[in-house]
Amino acid sequence: MKREIIEVEFSVLENGFDFIHKATKQLVDLQSNGTNVDVDNLKQALKYAVLNLSSGIELIFKHCLFDSHWTYVFQDMNKSDKESLNKGHFISVNSETAILRLEKFCEIELTQKNKDTYKKLREYRNKLEHFNCKMHVGAVENLLHNNISLIAKFVSEHAIKSGYTEKEKIMLQRIKDALLLLDDYYEEVKNLAASEAKHYIEGTLGITYHDIQNGEGYPLCECPECDNKTLVVDSEKGIGICFYCESEYSASDFNNCGICGKLFYNHGEWGAMCDECSEEKMRRE
């Protein structure tokens, strides 16, 4: 049988969308299969979703840089030349530099929160590639979902200058459709986790709204792993548990903010301030 020669050519954007769509689909499949997924398959799916998503986001950033000027995709811009670019023989810009260049040369600014979210994903990717990585399933799912939202928003806000091909349009739409499903699903999971946390505080710890009024302090705070306000600190047992991602901490990692009294993660330093209060202080100074 004669085999036809197929030309394989993808644009950077197409490649980026493809990786992101793969990651999104992996996450959607995990949700629809629910508890039928065994642990090994779950670990595999999450691992590849992290790797795919991280590569996908990196490619979108590179595409935006390329859109502004082709030399921006070289890690060392002094070594940029068209021949190496066309052959693909060059060291391309790393993620950290890519973000700096997006801000400096392309007037595309990422919020600190978005930068942190993407950085966390890259840290997971590095751990997965090189080391044995212990992961909390809920935390990784949350991180994936946040990064998919981030890049979908990024793409729509900084509409790619060169426009989209028909194929790219279809791929982007697929990502958006899958993201809608994920948004609904995780919204529900978060609400459930929040009510489980409340139930634990009232039922097991016996702390009610009345106690808070008396200044006892509500033992609920933002989880450092998944950023959801679903972490309960049980001082009697000496632990902090997140009802969303199941991360566990020592109760001594948390403290009440010296200014507003709110419980927050600070490795137990006394008199320290929560993020909001220190931001507020910086704004005033």
Ligand SMILES: [Zn+2]
């Ligand atoms: Zn958590």
Ligand SMILES: [Zn+2]
């Ligand atoms: Zn505070």
